[in-house]
Amino acid sequence: MNQRKANWTVMIGMSVVGLTACSIDMPKETQSSFETMTVETSDIELPYKFSARMKGQNDVTITPQVSGQLMEICVAEGQQVRKGQTLFVIDQRNAQLELEAAEANLQAALAQENSAKLEYESNKNLFDKKIVSSYMLNNSENSYKQAQAAVAQARASVNRAKVNLGFCSITASVSGIIGEIPVRVGDQVSPMTQLTMLSGNTTMYAEFSVTEAIIENMVQEGIKAAEREKLLAEMPEATFVMKNGTEYPHKGRIISLTGIVNAATGSLTSKVSFPNPDGHLYSGIQGSVVMNFAEKDVIVIPQKAVVRLQDKALVYKVLADSTATAIDVTTQDTGNGQDFIITSGLNVGDRIVTTGANNVTEGQQVIF
Secondary structure (H helix, E strand, C coil): CHHHHHHHHHHHHHHHHHHHHHHHHCCCCCCCECCEEECCEEEEEEEEEEEEEEEEEEEEEECCCCCEEEEEECCCCCCEECCCCEEEEECCHHHHHHHHHHHHHHHHHHHHHHHHHHHHHHHHHHHHCCCCCHHHHHHHHHHHHHHHHHHHHHHHHHHHHHHHHHHCEEECCCCEEECCCCCCCCCEECCCCCCEEEEEEEEEEEEEEEECCCCHHHHCCCCCHHHHHHHHHHCCCEEEEECCCCECCCCEEEEEECCCCECCCCEEEEEEEEECCCCCCCCCCEEEEEEEEEEEEEEEEEHHHCEEECCEEEEEEECCCCEEEEEECEEEECCCCCEEEEEECCCCCCEEECCCHHHCCCCCECEC
């Protein structure tokens, strides 16, 4: 009897030990904690990007004013030049000969004028003494006037020849950058020949299109010019970002807007002026103009609060009983990589899950 008791005691003890050992490996249910926030409105600046193309303030097409053989190219493509610097030289020999001929004609005209003047003054004295008739006096006076006109015409020919001689040396009309030079020394050129394009690059313009929704105040019917200038002045500063992502260090400002909305795109053509003191910007460069526009009284929430499910954006709203329910929302990117603007689905005062939103299930008790 005692032996049977002992056996039962050992068996019960072993069972207790076994159950104790098993209880160590049994999983325990844990509850996750989350961070939440109360939805409020706030002001935020949103970066708007517009595709743009750079253009020089004074892009000038360089063409000769006279015909002749191109004797010298004094600049290279991409070279920075100053206003008045010589760019090309055309054969000057014909222009020089024309100038010399014009100067000789002027000397002959001056001699003729002097002779006509002497004859007129002589006849005038004789007429006063009643030696010659008024007819001879009038004829001599007319001859003198014709000689004076011939001198004026000869002087004009000299000046024209000097101008044509000056046209043989083609100079820069603005400071800027030399574009492509399609001609070579020895080519026969004329006023129809394009020698190069000179981009005046001390100030550069970025041209792009701005949507009507952004600048709706600018297209009000009957807006006055002074009000338009004021609105332009109030527009935010612009940043130019090149295609490789490099941000141009100098800021620009909108200086013009077309007065007509493009019916196809619903946009206005705009122009931003950028200073270019170091000559780093060139005509034809493409990139983006970025401007920050203020959005007032909008709902802004962290991006981590939004759960993407196929084509839906969900936010978990915490109900009065502390359970979570999924709400469909529409979002707008703020461009800062951290927040979304909620355009529909939430109201001020709603409490939503932020940190841990991806781990929430419908109806789950939220501990915060």
